[in-house]
Amino acid sequence: MTVADRSADIAIAHALAEAAGAAIRPFFRNRFDREQKADASPVTEADRAAEAAMRAILEERCSEDGIVGEEYGTVREEAARVWVLDPIDGTRAFVTGRPLFGTLIALLEEGRPVIGVIDQPILHERWTGAEGERTRFNQGFAGVRHCAHLAEAHFGSTAPAAFSGDQLDAYTRVTQDARDAIWGGDCYNYGLVALGQLDGVIEANLKLYDFAALVPVVEGAGGVMRDWKGQPLGQGSDGRVVALGDSRLLEPVLERLGG
Template identity: 65%
Template sequence: MNDLDLALAERLADAAGAAIRPFFRKPFTMEAKADLSPVTEADRAAEAAMRRILEQDRPDDGVIGEEYGADRPDAARVWVLDPIDGTRSFVAGRPIFGTLIALLEEGTPVLGAIDQPIGRERWLGVRGQPTTLNGAPVTTRSCATVGQAHLATTGPGYFTSNSWTAFERVRVAARDTLWGGDCYNYGLVAAGHLDLVIEDGLKLYDFAALVPIVEGAGGRMRDWQGGVLHAASAGQVIAAGDPALIEQVVAILG
């Protein structure tokens, strides 16, 4: 990972945003995928725009995208793209979706971007460096116990019956719970406005970009067993602004 990769991530975010903005709160085509989640022409246009850049500038790197699948996924360096994380929010005209861009090296997330193209908010995280929001460093906030934590999750429909039971134990213990938000919640953790995000059923393109962002701001991201997140992680994710919360949450989830 180097400064050229970071500059490339910004170019990818610019291209995705330029593809998305003309469709926001305007007519567009939409269909349901096999899992019944929505996909719009904005999703596809944004991923296609990013892939064109990668094909030209990084032809030997791998690419994994939500809409167009995987090319060279076993490469040492892989770009992971989610053109619109939070498509339901996009469809409803809610500007809390985001484009997610990650770079994995040997399966480990080393660079991540959350780009909200309507509000023009961009979080950038690089392993070993401070996370920034629109160029300014951001930090998570202290929260010593789950009982003090402001918790967020996208929605109950993403959990299995067993994982929902486990999540409910944390929800009851937490100070309060915010529903909805997708990747935007993780940006709010990094910026010190939320304390905790817990989710199940995420794919690599849903969480890879978030790890360097949360951790570069002073937080921590782990799976439900407390393990480090990587390309083969199952998609049960904890993001904590205060690293002290991870052990507590893992214990409550059981």
């Protein structure tokens, strides 16, 4: 695909982000209905309103494409092109009034993420990644930080509870040798990797809608995203992800994750 070939899909992704943001903003730091899902994670009427708004646009403009969404499930999953939607990644941050959540929008072709958007609708920050293009941040460009040595690297991850015991041990083997590690941030951390503010994010037990949009954003900014075995991420990945601003960190990180 050339840059020109992606432009129409990028425009659709921006339209989805605008629609989701318009649905979310009235609820932020306001009253809204909230429920616990079967996995004990929260869901709000803002999540549902945002995904419904995006799905309506896709059904109108891309009716042959598949859709995978966190709140309303899957349609046409076997299509060659599949849009993957997470209306609010970081719902716990949203419900506590912290603008560290984001709307995630990805386009997969043959199971591979080729377009990704992270949109923070309160701060009006948007990262747009597309295969073969440099990641954009708002009206400019994103770029990772050069950091070849683990001892100089700053890492982030969402929460200790997101790891199993063995996975948390593996994460700790990495971060004990790093300069620093922070908790919290959800998808916003990956945007910070793309901006050179964080050097890495390590997470586990993610769903496709949690990570698909992040891959083009991080890699288009000069970084790398892989699973814990060093394989590229896609529709069949197991939800264990590593995002790094500098690919020279990949070998030492994977070595420690593997024990």
